[in-house]
Amino acid sequence: xxxxxxxxxxxxxxxxxxxxxxxxxxxxxxxxxxxxxxxxxxxxxxxxxxxxxxxxxxxxxxxxxxxxxxxxxxxxxxxxxxxxxxxxxxxxxxxxxxxxxxxxxxxxxxxxxxxxxxxxxxxxxxxxxxxxxxxxxxxxxxxxxxxxxxxxxxxxxxxxxxxxxxxxxxxxxxxxxxxxxxxxxxxxxxxxxxxxxxxxxxxxxxxxxxxxxxx
Ligand SMILES: O=c1nc[nH]c2c1ncn2[C@H]1C[C@H](O)[C@@H](COP(=O)(O)OP(=O)(O)OP(=O)(O)O)O1
Ligand SMILES: [Mg+2]
Numbered sequence: 001x002x003x004x005x006x007x008x009x010x011x012x013x014x015x016x017x018x019x020x021x022x023x024x025x026x027x028x029x030x031x032x033x034x035x036x037x038x039x040x041x042x043x044x045x046x047x048x049x050x051x052x053x054x055x056x057x058x059x060x061x062x063x064x065x066x067x068x069x070x071x072x073x074x075x076x077x078x079x080x081x082x083x084x085x086x087x088x089x090x091x092x093x094x095x096x097x098x099x100x101x102x103x104x105x106x107x108x109x110x111x112x113x114x115x116x117x118x119x120x121x122x123x124x125x126x127x128x129x130x131x132x133x134x135x136x137x138x139x140x141x142x143x144x145x146x147x148x149x150x151x152x153x154x155x156x157x158x159x160x161x162x163x164x165x166x167x168x169x170x171x172x173x174x175x176x177x178x179x180x181x182x183x184x185x186x187x188x189x190x191x192x193x194x195x196x197x198x199x200x201x202x203x204x205x206x207x208x209x210x211x212x213x214x215x
Contacts, residue, residue, distance in 0.1 A: 016066035021164025034215035055133035148202035
């Protein structure tokens with residue numbers, strides 16, 4: 001009899017990302033659970049092409065590639081910023097909008113300029129959310145998927161130099177600091193502080209509930 005409809009994640013785990021900011025957050029999230037996290041970079045894994053049309057599909061592509069290459073369970077995140085006035089852009093293209101140089105200062109300015117061109121200066125016209133799709137894939141192909149979002153507004157100019165990507169322009173609802181001004185613990189917003197604040201932490205709370213046990 002199984003009280004758990006999901007598969008338990010134990011032992012070694014590949015964190016299938018090539019983004020240093022994300023890797024740090026994903027390692028912090030799994031740290032309390034006694035799994036040994038090894039990164040895609042440490043294992044010399046390549047970066048699969050993200051050919052999916054959804055966050056969920058792209059997270060699966062990354063986790064499945066890493067699990068197949070290593071014979072270990074693999075944990076991937078596909079995430080992005082969806083700006084309401086831009087019809088959800090950049091969405092799954094959020095990393096690609098920063099170009100090959102990963103110039104997020106430029107990508108943030110681009111978004112701001114597009115909003116200005118639309119006359120969107122009031123916070124209510126500058127609403128956006130981050131989405132995170134987390135996927136764990138085992139070498140036998142079993143998968144577990146979790147997704148969450150965090151809503152907020154885009155400020156200008158950007159504030160803070162913590163975090164990564166679009167963090168300095170994202171002000172989550174109900175908070176006075178942008179993600180760029182928050183410590184990583186504040187951005188996660190996990191217990192005892194809260195129930196999860198960032199998209200990634202909120203999705204991870206679901207993953208942990210389903211697939212992880214504290215040692
Ligand atoms: O918490 C976040 N704070 C700020 N920006 C964020 C966040 N979460 C996603 N983002 C933006 C930037 C990132 O580059 C892109 C995700 O694109 P995404 O393809 O999932 O990640 P990536 O290419 O950077 O690394 P990888 O695919 O190896 O995991 O969205
Ligand atoms: Mg990517």
